[in-house]
Amino acid sequence: MTNRLEQVINALDQLHSEDPQAVNVDGESVAAELLYAQRMSAWLTTLTQSPGECLQISVRAQHLQRWQVTREEYPEGRVGYLTWRRDQGIRAGETTALLMSEAGYSAEDAARIATIINKKGLGRDPDVQALEDCACLVFLENYFADFSRKVEHDHMLRIIQKTWRKMSPQAHELALGLPMSASSAALVKEALS
Incomplete structure (x- = not known):
């Protein structure tokens, strides 16, 4: 792991650890969002032999700070759900782009992250x-x-x-x-x- 990748992953995990919802894992309390992010990264290592840094960051950031804007703040139904999910992706991409910039990543890399997190090009x-x-x-x-x-x-x-x-x-x-x-x-x- 490069220094800048490690810096971004650590910064993401710090934000994940602020999730007020905690779960019990082997007798230890863990922020629910941090656990989700760790599970995402674990599956990535199973699915991909040598994932690029942008993919590793995207997978770790996918649900970033979702607790800040809850699903209940949007209308019921499919349109409300899709709007909430889109807005969450935009927020996660913007926050991650800032962390990446601080670590020395390019604006192109940050834009790539937003594409991946927002699932633009699924199937392609x-x-x-x-x-x-x-x-x-x-x-x-x-x-x-x-x-x-x-x-x-x-x-x-x-x-x-x-x-x-x-x-x-x-x-x-x-x-x-x-x-x-x-x-x-x-x-x-x-x-x-």
Whole structure:
């Protein structure tokens, strides 16, 4: 890891650690957003042999300071959700660009980060696809079971199908190998049949 990459990752993690929501991991309290970012980076090392610095930063910054503007501040429904998600991506890109500038990265690198975080070019841009694959795998591995209990069955099937369409064949294979409860596995199987 280069000095400037390490500087940006450490700065991102400092911001992540300010998340007021904490989770218990092996008896230790960890900021929820920091844990999410670490999980994203862990999946990146599984998916990509030698990810570039811009991709590593993008993956680490994807959910940066999401607690500052909550989903509830936007209208209900798909349009409200998509607007909130877009605005979150813009904020994360802007904050990350500042951290990158302080570490000596170029404006072009910062613009690249914004493209990746905002998932522009999904399915065409390998870095954007890698970030999306990480996000989908983190969700399926760590948050899917709890989330699926809160969502109506048919709606959950549609969410799984949409998620699956965004993933690469490599991510599909990894997802199918994840340990899941019997009910989660049945839900995935039903959605994909």
